[in-house]
Amino acid sequence: xxxxxxxxxxxxxxxxxxxxxxxxxxxxxxxxxxxxxxxxxxxxxxxxxxxxxxxxxxxxxxxxxxxxxxxxxxxxxxxxxxxxxxxxxxxxxxxxxxxxxxxxxxxxxxxxxxxxxxxxxxxxxxxxxxxxxxxxxxxxxxxxxxxxxxxxxxxxxxxxxxxxxxxxxxxxxxxxxxxxxxxxxxxxxxxxxxxxxxxxxxxxxxxxxxxxxxxxxxxxxxxxxxxxxxxxxxxxxxxxxxxxxxxxxxxxxxxxxxxxxxxxxxxxxxxxxxxxxxxxxxxxxxxxxxxxxxxxxxxxxxxxxxxxxxxxxxxxxxxxxxxxxxxxxxxxxxxxxxxxxxxxxxxxxxxxxxxxxxxxxxxxxxxxxxxxxxxxxxxxxxxxxxxxxxxxxxxxxxxxxxxxxxxxxxxxxxxxxxxxxx
Amino acid sequence: xxxxxxxxxxxxxxxxxxxxxxxxxxxxxxxxxxxxxxxxxxxxxxxxxxxxxxxxxxxxxxxxxxxxxxxxxxxxxxxxxxx
Numbered sequence: 088x089x090x091x092x093x094x095x096x097x098x099x100x101x102x103x104x105x106x107x108x109x110x111x112x113x114x115x116x117x118x119x120x121x122x123x124x125x126x127x128x129x130x131x132x133x134x135x136x137x138x139x140x141x142x143x144x145x146x147x148x149x150x151x152x153x154x155x156x157x158x159x160x161x162x163x164x165x166x167x168x169x170x171x172x173x174x175x176x177x178x179x180x181x182x183x184x185x186x187x188x189x190x191x192x193x194x195x196x197x198x199x200x201x202x203x204x205x206x207x208x209x210x211x212x213x214x215x216x217x218x219x220x221x222x223x224x225x226x227x228x229x230x231x232x233x234x235x236x237x238x239x240x241x242x243x244x245x246x247x248x249x250x251x252x253x254x255x256x257x258x259x260x261x262x263x264x265x266x267x268x269x270x271x272x273x274x275x276x277x278x279x280x281x282x283x284x285x286x287x288x289x290x291x292x293x294x295x296x297x298x299x300x301x302x303x304x305x306x307x308x309x310x311x312x313x314x315x316x317x318x319x320x321x322x323x324x325x326x327x328x329x330x331x332x333x334x335x336x337x338x339x340x341x342x343x344x345x346x347x348x349x350x351x352x353x354x355x356x357x358x359x360x361x362x363x364x365x366x367x368x369x370x371x372x373x374x375x376x377x378x379x380x381x382x383x384x385x386x387x388x389x390x391x392x393x394x395x396x397x398x399x400x401x402x403x404x405x406x407x408x409x410x411x412x413x414x415x416x417x418x419x420x421x422x423x424x425x426x427x428x429x430x431x432x433x434x435x436x437x438x439x440x441x442x443x444x445x446x447x448x449x450x451x452x453x454x455x456x457x458x459x460x461x462x463x464x465x466x467x468x469x470x471x472x473x474x475x476x477x478x479x480x481x482x483x484x485x486x487x488x489x490x491x492x493x494x495x496x497x498x499x500x501x502x503x504x505x506x507x508x509x
Numbered sequence: 510x511x512x513x514x515x516x517x518x519x520x521x522x523x524x525x526x527x528x529x530x531x532x533x534x535x536x537x538x539x540x541x542x543x544x545x546x547x548x549x550x551x552x553x554x555x556x557x558x559x560x561x562x563x564x565x566x567x568x569x570x571x572x573x574x575x576x577x578x579x580x581x582x583x584x585x586x587x588x589x590x591x592x
Binding site for chain 1: 532541
């Protein structure tokens with residue numbers, strides 16, 4: 088079996104390289120699901136033993152400079168991914184979750200664990216981001232535990248790219264021009280790049296009740312109609328700006344690439360691969376008059392980029408760069424910003440896991456996203472919804488935020504989201 | 510301008526640009542259930558503004574008004590009558 092990878096997949100190799108240079112871990116995503124159901128272990132093993140799961144487990148990534156796009160190939164069907172059992176006896180399940188490594192020169196780019204913690208059962212799905220994006224990883228994990236009843240080959244494997252290379256080049260030129268608008272600007276981020284390798288990584292989670300979530304959504308609607316992501320990003324950026332000011336940083340610019348799922352709506356396909364492009368948001372000190380003005384500014388930036396089709400164009404640029412050596416891609420993406428990818432990483436998974444099926448024998452009782460542990464810029468915030476409750480996963484390093492800074496950041500973020508006065 | 514034409518044009522736009530091939534879009538289809546996100550809703554608003562040369566002000570874009578193609582079309586129709 089052989090098929091082409093896309094530019095967004097190849098971008099993950101660049102992120103992998105950057106994360107290995109700066110930190111302890113590669114570009115690995117994790118999803119923890121608290122589950123309830125009958126004969127869980129046997130069900131999961133059966134699914135892992137399915138032809139589809141084994142095919143994905145057997146795929147190896149190949150980069151082929153200039154001649155053609157990179158591709159996936161499975162020359163032989165490997166044994167199924169083992170389901171490892173783990174008992175966690177400490178006070179917190181989050182602190183003791185496995186974070187294994189992956190070798191991109193080999194296949195076997197996902198791992199599964201069944202975890203027991205205080206008489207409760209959890210399924211941990213760990214994957215290299217090259218194989219699935221967050222949405223794809225989530226869908227495949229739900230299939231493996233049996234919460235999604237079936238996936239067929241057409242749902243899982245992506246089609247080969249169709250766009251003509253001339254159109255790709257025009258899009259790529261437009262995308263480069265957009266990214267270079269403020270060429271040379273200094274981007275302020277949380278962590279000092281040097282020493283990041285030794286920095287310990289912390290994952291924290293913020294969960295809001297249904298009533299609190301309704302209050303947050305009402306506040307968001309009072310500030311900006313139609314969309315919630317710019318409000319979430321505005322709250323986060325405001326707290327981040329206050330963090331910089333408390334450090335007495337004479338900051339000049341915040342830069343936030345925000346991933347956008349490019350799958351057509353109403354469909355889960357394709358599960359495999361990365362199908363994300365990015366919106367890019369810039370904020371400068373003068374933009375921070377109040378929270379409402381920041382939210383409206385971000386919404387205007389979003390509308391401008393929808394009009395200009397920047398996500399489609401950036402995806403085209405990634406497709407072209409998939410044929411080039413990584414250093415060239417690295418130079419183009421970080422060139423305009425003096426080597427900084429982002430002030431912090433932000434994403435909003437929307438409603439993707441809000442209402443799990445739960446009509447099968449397996450039920451998902453709770454879910455936690457663990458985004459890849461980016462040690463630089465050292466702060467990642469993921470907004471998601473689960474059963475109509477807003478959840479935040481916050482990953483930070485000791486280099487990016489001290490314990491007291493984190494506590495202040497979290498408190499302020501909670502207040503910014505909830506309180507009418509802020 | 511006819512409300513039915515707006516509904517029909519909008520359903521076609523959603524079907525051809527935003528949702529998977531096998532999804533049917535009716536004026537009453539709940540767009541959130543289909544997974545239409547913020548980005549898609551902005552595309553819808555921009556499509557209506559361009560196509561029918563109207564401006565949909567922020568205050569009309571309430572959750573209920575953007576729930577279905579029928580509701581959004583009604584807003585677009587109402588705005589067109591003001592011009």
